[in-house]
Amino acid sequence: MDINQLRCFIAVGKELHFGRAAQKMEMMPASLSRFIRLLEEDLGVRLLNRSTRNVSLTAEGALFFDDARKLIDQFDALAKRFKVGLKDERRTLRIGAIDSAARGLVPALLNLFVPLHPHSDIHIIEDKTINLIPKLKSGWLDMIFIREPQSIDASLAVRFITRESCVLAVPIQHALADRERVAVADFQHEAMIIPDRRTRPHSHDLTMSLFKLAGFTPHIAQFAEEKQTILSLVAAGLGLAVVPASYRTMNSDSVRYIALDLPEQIKGLPLSIAWQKGNEDRFLREMLRLLHEHQRELTDKL
Numbered sequence: 001m002d003i004n005q006l007r008c009f010i011a012v013g014k015e016l017h018f019g020r021a022a023q024k025m026e027m028m029p030a031s032l033s034r035f036i037r038l039l040e041e042d043l044g045v046r047l048l049n050r051s052t053r054n055v056s057l058t059a060e061g062a063l064f065f066d067d068a069r070k071l072i073d074q075f076d077a078l079a080k081r082f083k084v085g086l087k088d089e090r091r092t093l094r095i096g097a098i099d100s101a102a103r104g105l106v107p108a109l110l111n112l113f114v115p116l117h118p119h120s121d122i123h124i125i126e127d128k129t130i131n132l133i134p135k136l137k138s139g140w141l142d143m144i145f146i147r148e149p150q151s152i153d154a155s156l157a158v159r160f161i162t163r164e165s166c167v168l169a170v171p172i173q174h175a176l177a178d179r180e181r182v183a184v185a186d187f188q189h190e191a192m193i194i195p196d197r198r199t200r201p202h203s204h205d206l207t208m209s210l211f212k213l214a215g216f217t218p219h220i221a222q223f224a225e226e227k228q229t230i231l232s233l234v235a236a237g238l239g240l241a242v243v244p245a246s247y248r249t250m251n252s253d254s255v256r257y258i259a260l261d262l263p264e265q266i267k268g269l270p271l272s273i274a275w276q277k278g279n280e281d282r283f284l285r286e287m288l289r290l291l292h293e294h295q296r297e298l299t300d301k302l
Contacts, residue, residue: 009047047065091119092122097145117286143275164302166245166262166268167248194224
């Protein structure tokens with residue numbers, strides 16, 4: 001059974017005349033009759049009573065006619081809905097973002113986007129890069145803001161945005177808490193809370209590189225995965241941590257954030273946007289346009 005067979009049957013069911021139904025379907029009567037015969041054979045039931053002078057629906061045909069007509073109406077409505085590109089309906093834009101982007105860049109970008117598209121629905125998922133990339137590839141997300149890995153699937157397009165600045169997180173009572181700026185030499189002997197490299201490779205490598213370039217080896221008190229865990233350990237006095245500057249509003253009652261002098265070789269934490277190649281969704285293209293046109297103002301505070 002296919003959709004064309006259903007259309008042929010409905011045409012005959014409405015007209016109760018093969019000639020008129022064939023004319024309506026722009027078919028030869030013999031072809032129309034063959035389609036319906038194939039439908040009956042497939043279902044194993046007779047749908048029409050045929051004679052040289054009359055055509056009528058069998059009892060089974062009448063029941064089938066009602067459901068088939070509803071099905072065709074649904075099919076046509078679905079096709080029409082997507083052929084017009086859902087222009088008159090609310091469109092959901094699904095965005096994935098790492099924690100720092102979800103707190104900084106993404107809200108600023110949406111402040112530009114939403115006034116232009118007030119009827120859009122925005123869904124934001126905050127997660128790590130290693131979890132966001134599979135969601136993008138599978139189609140669950142339209143775009144993601146990530147730390148670009150060393151290698152990425154060829155089906156994805158990636159655009160570098162900026163490098164986020166970093167700060168040193170210290171307990172509020174720490175001896176460095178009143179400093180405006182610090183260098184690695186100022187905390188070389190301190191215990192450090194280091195991000196887990198498996199899930200946060202860029203943050204992990206940045207901290208390790210800071211110490212290495214300064215000629216020191218970090219004293220690692222704890223590896224941690226989640227940002228809130230890292231800051232809670234800092235607040236508890238278990239160590240210091242190098243974190244993205246966007247964290248500065250978190251745990252502000254118990255953690256102090258100090259500007260960090262980075263050597264020239266270290267430019268901060270890279271932030272990129274990724275999407276599926278060939279995706280021509282108008283909302284995605286609009287977000288990319290806004291990001292390009294307003295990149296400087298969007299990234300100045302990162």
